[in-house]
Amino acid sequence: MKASLLRISGQVQGVGYRDWLVREARRHGLWGWVRNRSDGTVEALVAGELDALQAVLTACRRGPPSARVTGIDEQFAEPPSEPGFSRRPTL
Template identity: 45%
Template sequence: MMRRRVRVLGRVQGVFFRYECSRQAEARGVAGWVRNRHDGTVEAVFEGQEAAVEAMVAWTGHGPSGARVERVDQTQERIEGLTGFRIIA
């Protein structure tokens, strides 16, 4: 099990990034959350099996078809034991 926090920079708001991120995470059995930040970036936390979390981090590198990801910053964090995946408004 592992936990990663990512901040995604680029054209990532207003392109269904959060919705699609949630769908991708649920399909992989990854827990956590995703939200838009006031600075125009998207932030997400992923917890789960290492391969599934790594797949989510990789997915954020391109996002949904309308996104234009410029950079993904990531940090590894201590697992909190989250369950489910949610979109934070």
């Protein structure tokens, strides 16, 4: 299992990005979480098989229709200990 910690910037808050990412991650069988950050970015830990992870990372660059993604900072991370994908409170 591979894992990445993402920091997504642009117009990504108030446009349904987190709910969209939860659906995308679950559809691809990924584990992890997503949350808004107080600086206006969205942060997500995504983990799973490499093909599924790459598909979701590609989708994250587009985001939902109302979003405008200007950048994604990706770092390697430890996979989460619990299965499933959830939405967390703002940090």
